[in-house]
Amino acid sequence: MNYREESLKLHYELKGKLETVPRTPITSREELSLAYTPGVAEPCLAIRDNPDLSYQLTRRWNTVAVVTDGTAVLGLGDIGPEAGMPVMEGKCVLFKTFGGVDAIPLCIRSKDTDEIVRTVSLLAGSFGGVNLEDIAAPRCFEIERRLKECCDIPIFHDDQHGTAVVVLAAVRNALKLAGKPITHAKAVINGAGSAGIAIGKLLLEAGIGELILCDKFGAICRGMDCLNPEQELMSRVTNTEMLRGSLGEVIVGADIFIGVSAAGVLKPEMIKSMAEKSIVFAMANPIPEIMPTEAKEAGAFVVGSGRSDFPNQINNLLAFPGIFRGALDARASDINDRMMLAASEAISALITDSELNTEYVIPSPLDPRVHSAVAAAVAEAARKTGVARI
Helix, strand or coil, X not given: CCHHHHHHXXXXXXXXXXXXXXXXXXXXHHHHHHHCCCCCHHHHHHHHHCHHHHHHHCHHHHEEEEEECCCCECCCECCCHHHHHHHHHHHHHHHHHHHCCEEEEEECCCCXXXXXXXXXXXXXXXXXXXXXXXXXXXXXXXXXXXXXXXCCCCEEEHHHHHHHHHHXXXXXXXXXXXXXXXXXXXXXXXXXXXXXXXXXXXXXXXXXXXXXXXXXXXXXXXXXXXXXXXXXXXXXXXXXXXXXXXHHHHCCCCCEEEECCCCCCCCHHHHHCCCCCCEEEECCCCCCCCCHHHHHHCCCCEEEECCCCCCCECCHHHCHHHHHHHHHHCCCCCCCHHHHHXXXXXXXXXXXXXXXXXXXXXXXXXXXXXXXXXXXXXXXXHHHCCCCCC
């Protein structure tokens, strides 16, 4: 199938992948009076006196905003908010299909951090959570941080944290299969943007032994003067040996390669220089850092990618519907590190020791068990960490 042509045809036919469907009929004077005036004044007054009742008397309890400025849409780059709308609609469909979460796309005509933060914060009372999507780094870090500070609902940048949760789940199972404890493993992440930094942070939370971040100029190290603020922070807690050099130089002896960068940058000879039973997750899309078949031929023990046509697809669809389902169910005020670690553990635990093999270290995004397991784990972690409100 030519997915590009067929998708364009589908979008012309549908004229949008979302619609609003009423939950109450309006077929009589009585039904009109209950759903709207005069009866609707009563829930309005109840919420006026206790704003928390908005979670019980409106759909806010199950509604998420999917917010973008259109600056980093898929692999297309800065294409603008209107052009990002098909992706945001698609994300909303995934929220509903896999998590039962109502989601509304909000594509903002601004690249100004202050304007985006103010816009979203002013709308927060209409939603139970906010999913930031396809916002370019490094601005995405500040937007998320500031919204977390000023909003009392979960703010979650899926490009960062959804990816990190799924990568960690795959890393856990791959290391288990290789017989290597995470505390003794060395990982190299190629790509020091939003996804790479978030993956690095979650690996550190999980206790990774050694971690090196690379960008197109090579290893990131303390003292470099070309780093953005987030990279500078990461330089303080990674690359403890202060290695400098290209990806090919610092990957020697590594147990894990994680790619969130560009097609073709990982060469077979680099994999040959890695430790025994090496793990290669090359996730650039649509063409990975190295094709899975080539990585296997070069000696990689476990190989994963972002593609659905190869084993071990690392797809953040495994994470975000269940994470938001669990956060909404607990009426959480935040999605914190413990909740993300719990989500990752729930995903990896779905594969039993007897099922685990080199071509099955991560469940399929279409596995019906995934989202309920993630939701339950996230809600429990929210309650344990004190951010749940029910």
